Amino acid sequence: MPSESEARQIRLPLTADVIVQLRAGDSVRLSGAIYTARDAAHQRLISALEAGQQLPIDLAGSVIYYCGPTPAPSERVIGAAGPTTSSRMDTFAPRLYAAGVQATIGKGQRALQVRQACRKHGCLYLIATGGAGALLSLFITQAQVVGYADLGPEAIRKLTVAEFPVLVGYDAHGGSIFAGDEDLD
């Protein structure tokens, strides 16, 4: 991974011309709005999509962060907020990419179908350092529950991030940062 100085600064929302330039392994800093969603929220989003119901967030152009933060004490915006294991959302991810999600953020390898979906829809899978919850929380400047509040830590939150550090895990060309991943095709 390139050192800090080589990280590419990206303002959200992501655009197709920026996505196409990124390659697996690139170091990126994100600034703008992202949404948290993990297991339970995904199940609800997918059911709502299937049923043609309205969603609590607009998926078009969005970035989904697989994260369930700790409660925020009054003096903080958010508690610890690192990524959870992405593979648990593998069955849902292709559907969400098809519905307009531009990137997901999590940790660890994912099923082949996710890498294929990234290529097919021109999307990204980004990785943040797993377990660095305290550190990553410092790059979050605002947090607000915007959907499924009853899910507590699993509710959908809109986060405003400033230079949030991630690596490109899967790019839009079929590339992967993980050594064991074979070429697509």
Place this chain on the structure above:
Amino acid sequence: MREIQSSQITEVVAELCQCANYELPEDVVEALRRSREAATSQVARTVLDQLLENARLARDEHIPYCQDTGLAVVFVELGQDVHLVGEDIYTAINGGVRQGYEEGYLRPSVVADPLDRATNTGDNTPAIVHLRMVPGEEIKLHLAAKGGGSENMSALWMLTPTDGAEGIVEAIVGRIQEAGGKPCPPLILGVGLGGNFEKAALLAKEALLRPLGQPNDDPQLAELEQRILAAVNATGVGPMGLGGGETALAVHLLSYPCHLASLPVALNVQCHAARHQSVTI
């Protein structure tokens, strides 16, 4: 005979829950530092630097080390000459977990029903409690705040006795390769050898309580620990599954006699967030 008030247990457990989540034990920090120096790629160095900085922030700025503040696993060594006054020991421990997680702004990560997952218990109870009677009039409590991501990559095999050490290494290496970056490597691996189905799993978890890197007392088992560690680190999985450094910081093995037809082997995967705390009352 010594009398101990159950409220004392509650207080101590509450403190342990907070302490565990804000202060990564020094032996783990030290192992991460050593691993950082040994890393061979820039990406591995960056990840390990982030983890060291994360540990510092957790302690100094009082932010939980990880957002998964764990399921509370409590090993109790209960002196048989202790008379516990007040609530029963399980209620006392759960009271401590409730208090510790609420006051410490730690995440409630327990659903009441594993299938119908709609209800979060709201206070991270119930804890998983393992109780053992020991001689004496003290109570020793070990608390682990165990994350779900690494626990999910754990495994148990009922091997054939003739599979021997080779079969054990092969099973563990296969599992770690499959897990890749999911359980947040660098890892600490707890291995339970022998006993039976449930004993092996318990040994694997208990092995994680040992000070990091302290070898098994039995030289042969210590050698097996080293063999597993070398094989796991030869996979190239590395920090966060990105290669360029150690996959595991240590392997801790515990063994127990077993049936002549069996070779149970359990692997409890612990992420770098090895949040353990102990206290003696």
